[in-house]
Amino acid sequence: MNRKRVQDKSEKPSAVGLIGDLLIYARYSLVNWLKIILLVIKHGPFDTIRDIRRYPWILVLLQVNRLLWRFIRGRRGRYRIATAMVMADIVASVIRMMDDVFFRGELLVIHEDMIPPEIIRAMGLVPFMAELMGILMPMIRPHSVEVYIDACENAGIPPDICSLPKSTMGLTLKGHLPPALAIITSNLPCDGGMSSYALIEKELRLPTVRLDIPYRFTDEKAVDYFTREMKRLVTWLETHTPGRMNWDRLKEICEERNRMAAYEMELWDLIRIRPSPMAGEPVWLSHMWNFNVTPGSADGTRTFKRIVAMGKKNLEEGVSTIGEQYRALLWNPPTIHFIDIYNWAEKAYGISLIMDSMTFHRIDPIETDSPESMLRGLAKTIMAGPMARHTRGPAENYLNDIFHITKHFDIDMIWVAGHIGCKNTQALNGMLRELCRKEEIPLLIIHYDLSDPRIVSREGIIEQIDHFMENIMKAKRL
Amino acid sequence: MNFDAWQSELSGMLRDPENDFLKNAVAAGKVPVGYTCSYVPQVILSVEGLVPVRMRAPGAAGTEIADIYLSNVTCSYARSLLEYAMDGLYDFLGGWVFASGCDHIRRLLDNLSYLTKPGFTHMLDVPHRQGAEALAWYEGELAALCAELSAAFGVDTGRTALARAILRYNDFNRKVKAIGDRRKETYPPISGTEFQRILIASLSGGRERMTDVLDQMVEELLIRPGIQTYRARLMVVGGNLDDTAFIQVLESTGGIVVADRYCTGSIPGMELIDETADPLKAVATYTLGQTACPRMMEDFETRLKAILQIRKDFDADGVVIENLKFCDIWGIESALLIQGLRDAGVPVLKLERDYRLGGEGQLRTRIQAFIESMGK
Numbered sequence: 001m002n003r004k005r006v007q008d009k010s011e012k013p014s015a016v017g018l019i020g021d022l023l024i025y026a027r028y029s030l031v032n033w034l035k036i037i038l039l040v041i042k043h044g045p046f047d048t049i050r051d052i053r054r055y056p057w058i059l060v061l062l063q064v065n066r067l068l069w070r071f072i073r074g075r076r077g078r079y080r081i082a083t084a085m086v087m088a089d090i091v092a093s094v095i096r097m098m099d100d101v102f103f104r105g106e107l108l109v110i111h112e113d114m115i116p117p118e119i120i121r122a123m124g125l126v127p128f129m130a131e132l133m134g135i136l137m138p139m140i141r142p143h144s145v146e147v148y149i150d151a152c153e154n155a156g157i158p159p160d161i162c163s164l165p166k167s168t169m170g171l172t173l174k175g176h177l178p179p180a181l182a183i184i185t186s187n188l189p190c191d192g193g194m195s196s197y198a199l200i201e202k203e204l205r206l207p208t209v210r211l212d213i214p215y216r217f218t219d220e221k222a223v224d225y226f227t228r229e230m231k232r233l234v235t236w237l238e239t240h241t242p243g244r245m246n247w248d249r250l251k252e253i254c255e256e257r258n259r260m261a262a263y264e265m266e267l268w269d270l271i272r273i274r275p276s277p278m279a280g281e282p283v284w285l286s287h288m289w290n291f292n293v294t295p296g297s298a299d300g301t302r303t304f305k306r307i308v309a310m311g312k313k314n315l316e317e318g319v320s321t322i323g324e325q326y327r328a329l330l331w332n333p334p335t336i337h338f339i340d341i342y343n344w345a346e347k348a349y350g351i352s353l354i355m356d357s358m359t360f361h362r363i364d365p366i367e368t369d370s371p372e373s374m375l376r377g378l379a380k381t382i383m384a385g386p387m388a389r390h391t392r393g394p395a396e397n398y399l400n401d402i403f404h405i406t407k408h409f410d411i412d413m414i415w416v417a418g419h420i421g422c423k424n425t426q427a428l429n430g431m432l433r434e435l436c437r438k439e440e441i442p443l444l445i446i447h448y449d450l451s452d453p454r455i456v457s458r459e460g461i462i463e464q465i466d467h468f469m470e471n472i473m474k475a476k477r478l
Numbered sequence: 479m480n481f482d483a484w485q486s487e488l489s490g491m492l493r494d495p496e497n498d499f500l501k502n503a504v505a506a507g508k509v510p511v512g513y514t515c516s517y518v519p520q521v522i523l524s525v526e527g528l529v530p531v532r533m534r535a536p537g538a539a540g541t542e543i544a545d546i547y548l549s550n551v552t553c554s555y556a557r558s559l560l561e562y563a564m565d566g567l568y569d570f571l572g573g574w575v576f577a578s579g580c581d582h583i584r585r586l587l588d589n590l591s592y593l594t595k596p597g598f599t600h601m602l603d604v605p606h607r608q609g610a611e612a613l614a615w616y617e618g619e620l621a622a623l624c625a626e627l628s629a630a631f632g633v634d635t636g637r638t639a640l641a642r643a644i645l646r647y648n649d650f651n652r653k654v655k656a657i658g659d660r661r662k663e664t665y666p667p668i669s670g671t672e673f674q675r676i677l678i679a680s681l682s683g684g685r686e687r688m689t690d691v692l693d694q695m696v697e698e699l700l701i702r703p704g705i706q707t708y709r710a711r712l713m714v715v716g717g718n719l720d721d722t723a724f725i726q727v728l729e730s731t732g733g734i735v736v737a738d739r740y741c742t743g744s745i746p747g748m749e750l751i752d753e754t755a756d757p758l759k760a761v762a763t764y765t766l767g768q769t770a771c772p773r774m775m776e777d778f779e780t781r782l783k784a785i786l787q788i789r790k791d792f793d794a795d796g797v798v799i800e801n802l803k804f805c806d807i808w809g810i811e812s813a814l815l816i817q818g819l820r821d822a823g824v825p826v827l828k829l830e831r832d833y834r835l836g837g838e839g840q841l842r843t844r845i846q847a848f849i850e851s852m853g854k
Contacts, residue, residue: 156813158830160551161806187606187775191581192806194606198778198814210775212612215578215603222603225615232611391581394601395588423551423804427585430547431592 013076021076025069028084032065032091039095043102051102055176060137060144064094067140070340071281074347078310079321082282089303090285093294094136100126101178108180109241110204112197114188114385115211118257118295118378119233122250123243128180129293130200131193134167135336138451142337142458145451148174157199162421163451165196172203180204181241184233186211189387190424207240209233215393217383223376226383230375251368253296254377258365260290263304270311271354272409274327275320278311279352280342284334287359325350326473329405331357332417332425333387336450338458348462348477349469355409357386360401391424398428399435406441413442413473415465419450444468481698484691485672488679492722493536495562496570499684503529509572509631510683514559514586516741516769517577517604519761521647521751522624524685525640527633531571532681532742534720535562538834547589548582553802554833555718556586563594572631573598575623579773580807598630606775608766617762624758640757648750650685653692655748657699661736662792665704670714670735671726677744678720708734710854713794715785715815716740716801717771717808723835728798731845732854737792739770740800745788746770772811781811782818789824796825796852798845803830825852 013021040048040062052059068087072080101108107126111117113135117127137144145163148170153159155173157166171177183206185197201208211229214222237243264287270277286307290300314320328345330353335341345351363384366377382388389397402414414436418429429445436443446464449455469475479487491497500510510529513520523530535558544560562568574596576587587601602619605612624635633639654676660667676695680688709732714725718741725735739745746768752760770781789797797819801808812828819826827848829841 156816156828158803158806158809158813160804161809185775190806191773192810194775195772195807195810197775198772198810202778202814210607212606212775214605214615215584215601221618225611228611395585395592420551423549423806424581424585426549427547427552427556427582427589429549431589 017076021080024080024084025072028088029065029068032068032088035091035095036062036065039098042099047102055101055178057133057137057144057171057176058098060141061094061098063140064091064136067339071285071343073340073343075280075321075343077319078314079278079280079282082278082307082310083280085303085306086281086286086289089299090289092299093289093297097128097132101128105178106181107242108178109237109243110177110180110183110200110206112185112188112193113292114186114193114382114388115184116292116295116378116382118250118253119230119237119245120184120243121296122247122253123234123237123241123245124249125181125237125241125243128178130168130171130177131164132293133171134164134451137167138337138453139339142453145170146454148176149452160421160423161196162190162192162419163449164421165192166421167451169196169199172200177204180206182206182237183208184211184237185209186213186382187392188213188382188385189391190422192421209236209240211382213383213388213392217389217393223380223383226379227372227376230379234375245371247371247374250371250374254366254368254374256296256298256301257291258368260295260301260304261363261365263301263308266308267304267311270308270315273315274410275322275324276327276352276354277314277320278307279321279324279354280346282307282311283354284342284356284359287361291361322346322352323350323478324352325475325478326412327352327354327410328413328415329353329355329402329409329411330415330417331402332419332422333358333450335417335446335448335461337453338461341461344462345465348465349473349475350478353415354411355405357390357401360405361386391422395428395431398425399432402432403435403439406439411441413444416443416445417450418445418447420447420455421449442468442472444472479691481695481702484695485675488675488684489722491684492675492678492682495534495536495567497682497684499679499682499687500529500531500570502687503683504570509633510570511573511575511598511627511631512568512571513575513577514583515577515579516747516771517579517765518575518602519620519765520681520685521643521761522620522627522635522640523575524643524647525627525633525635526642527631528572528627529683530681530685531683532720533559533568533574534678534682535559535567535833536721538562547593548585551804552585553582553804555802556582558833560586560589560593563590563596571596573600575600575602577602577604579604579771580805582805598626600626605766606773608774608776613762613766616766617759620758620762637757640761641753644751644753644757644760646686646689648753650680650689650692651748651750653689653696654680654744656696657692658744658748660699663704664793665706666734666736667699667702667704669705669729670712670738671722671729674722674725674735674738674743677738677742678722681720681742705734708732710734710795710849710852711736711793713737713785713789713792713797714740714743715797715799716812717805718742718802718833719800721833721835724800724831727835727838727841728845731842732849733845737788737794739785739788741771746784772807778811778814782815785815785819786822786824795854796827796848798848799826799828800831801828802833
């Protein structure tokens with residue numbers, strides 16, 4: 001194992017350092033708010049109020065900048081800047097998304113979160129990821145999707161179904177999704193997610209296309225099958241929407257994505273080193289956003305490039321992100337209504353949640369020689385996506401990734417965000433528990449619900465972590 | 479043996495996962511192969527030398543060990559099977575064939591392979607949609623299954639052997655359908671419980687033996703007096719339901735189950751496989767096309783229309799939707815079906831249940847209330 005360890009030369013913050021940190025926050029916060037205010041001015045205050053009444057989630061998204069403080073609190077220097085940069089990207093991108101809804105709504109295509117938006121963008125259409133609301137809203141305001149979850153359950157959907165599709169179905173039932181041309185969905189990531197589109201299609205009465213991803217997706221036969229599904233998608237969109245495939249545009253998007261992925265690989269090499277010169281949101285949130293929501297954007301590549309440069313600089317100077325005592329793998333989608341868990345863990349126990357299942361998306365660069373090779377590359381990307389290979393494929397996809405990451409990133413403990421609605425992964429906890437014992441890796445399974453803090457609150461999650469750290473890791477709060 | 483004697487015999491036999499049908503088949507040198515989903519073609523597991531066994535856990539009392547592995551939010555059917563497997567109650571099986579039908583059954587295979595390491599397991603990768611591409615894929619999957627069964631058990635799964643199995647399969651279906659269609663009559667000569675018993679026996683390794691006695695049953699039913707004491711004709715819709723006691727409870731309150739549109743029922747399922755086409759292609763077309771499971775992404779309206787048509791054909795007063803708790807697929811489907819059926823003016827009752835029959839009193843009360851709500 002290639003374990004590099006460097007001495008941590010991080011110093012206690014000086015008064016000048018603290019002022020500098022404060023200025024970083026002030027600068028990014030101000031710029032972010034300015035962008036939000038400019039959007040409201042561009043759209044017109046009256047129209048904004050009208051649209052907020054029509055789509056109440058807009059009001060939550062306009063508060064996206066609240067995340068900035070939660071993420072950067074207590075972080076210093078380049079780590080703080082890198083975190084703020086990622087947040088600035090997200091604010092800009094949320095603004096663009098709302099701008100699209102306000103001003104390019106006639107080209108809107110609703111897509112499920114496992115369908116990458118590259119093809120939609122390359123066809124001149126505007127992607128609207130339906131599940132993004134269920135992900136982003138509880139991050140900003142933890143209780144904000146409860147109204148949608150309740151609406152869904154009141155319509156007869158069983159409460160034991162994952163709260164993410166329930167949020168999306170609730171949005172649909174309450175009429176809070178913007179008008180669109182069509183729906184693109186698939187059989188990913190799980191039965192609940194897949195089936196939710198029966199309701200969404202019925203409610204929205206929009207032409208709907210569904211992509212079918214095989215179970216054993218690693219063999220070439222499956223890649224061929226799914227590549228044909230991608231071609232079917234392009235043809236279908238050309239038939240049902242005004243969108244037309246621009247292969248040159250798709251090439252640009254794929255190449256930009258490849259460049260971003262190359263920087264991410266550099267970042268992953270950096271974070272293998274103990275103590276880590278970069279961690280937290282610059283690793284996980286930058287991936288989640290830039291690869292899933294805005295892939296192929298030059299902004300994302302630039303951000304990754306700068307994060308890598310800052311990480312290298314930290315490494316050169318022997319500065320770590322935090323006083324790293326432990327490194328943990330956070331498995332499954334992160335606790336989205338307690339999204340500053342990364343920051344909290346750093347401060348409470350000196351734990352760097354250095355890698356997570358959603359970030360660990362290993363793919364080869366997309367070959368851009370021909371339309372066929374691009375579709376094939378995108379097909380492989382979707383099939384190898386974390387929620388695809390972990391929840392639709394066999395258990396070894398899930399377990400092998402966990403133990404590979406544990407070795408590769410020199411992980412001290414595994415935290416599984418045991419979302420009660422994810423039956424798929426709950427059914428693997430027994431095996432995982434035994435395998436972790438065999439490998440002598442401490443394992444914490446956090447019992448909670450992904451989007452609904454009424455099931456287990458932030459405090460409830462913290463209590464579980466405290467018990468684990470005290471009893472298993474024999475660690476005290478810092 | 480007359481009809482009632484057969485029913486009594488079957489009732490006793492079905493309490494044991496390794497029933498007399500299977501013991502006799504094993505004694506005759508056949509290999510029982512378990513399967514858990516309608517997307518595993520029974521007919522392929524019926525080639526000479528094999529016996530298909532739709533996996534059940536009759537009388538499952540608890541799932542304490544399985545809960546540790548599969549968790550208590552996995553459907554109780556999957557948990558019950560794992561519990562039985564860990565208790566060694568399926569040791570008589572030569573192997574298991576699974577289909578990637580739903581998350582729970584996929585995870586059952588994962589845990590089963592980890593905990594008990596069966597000698598033979600195979601997962602059929604079933605597409606989630608119809609169409610030429612999907613059919614070609616599925617046919618390829620079936621060809622791979624045939625090759626593996628042949629290699630593992632030394633059985634002939636070639637075109638000719640499969641064609642023979644199709645003939646036997648169709649023969650059984652014709653006979654069962656003849657009995658099942660009698661339920662369309664105003665006073666059906668057979669109750670839902672009795673009919674389900676025949677089906678479950680056939681799924682539990684008794685298909686060949688049952689084929690021999692079905693002619694006699696058809697004859698007897700011609701002279702058997704029709705049931706006149708019911709208050710309402712019910713159609714049951716849902717997923718896996720292999721416990722006749724559930725139907726018995728529905729019928730104990732004055733209902734009669736005349737139509738069974740669930741995984742282990744006869745609608746769909748008793749149609750005939752094309753005997754003139756290439757056998758493998760015919761089986762693929764039949765299984766992918768006929769199995770009306772909500773795990774198929776694109777077919778909700780087709781499924782709803784089919785239910786409405788079946789309800790009409792069998793003159794059912796109301797529809798009972800039963801689904802296993804924690805089944806996401808049926809959980810969402812049932813919510814949509816309720817709406818669709820109500821919109822069409824069809825009385826509907828949804829019963830979320832555990833694999834093991836429980837709360838019979840509550841169940842009776844709900845059925846009674848449902849029947850009364852229909853003015854019956």
